[in-house]
Amino acid sequence: MGSVVEGIFWNEYKLVDIDSEGTEKYHCKHCNTTYVKNVTRFQNHLENYMNYQKIQYTKQ
Ligand SMILES: [Zn+2]
Numbered sequence: 001m002g003s004v005v006e007g008i009f010w011n012e013y014k015l016v017d018i019d020s021e022g023t024e025k026y027h028c029k030h031c032n033t034t035y036v037k038n039v040t041r042f043q044n045h046l047e048n049y050m051n052y053q054k055i056q057y058t059k060q
Contacts, residue, residue: 012046 013026016034024037030049035041 009042009046012049013042 012029013035014029015024016027017025019025025034026037026042027034028042028045
């Protein structure tokens with residue numbers, strides 16, 4: 001995709017665990033939740049978060 005999201009993506013998610021099958025688990029800073037790696041889902045999640053931030057910012 002090459003969007004801005006990709007650039008900051010891995011700053012927002014932190015690798016916390018890899019299980020015996022090699023499944024990577026990432027912790028999301030924003031909702032304090034650990035997810036199995038799914039880049040598409042992570043990007044959507046982060047885009048939603050950024051849109052939310054933008055709305056908050058515009059309101060001020
Ligand atoms: Zn999150």
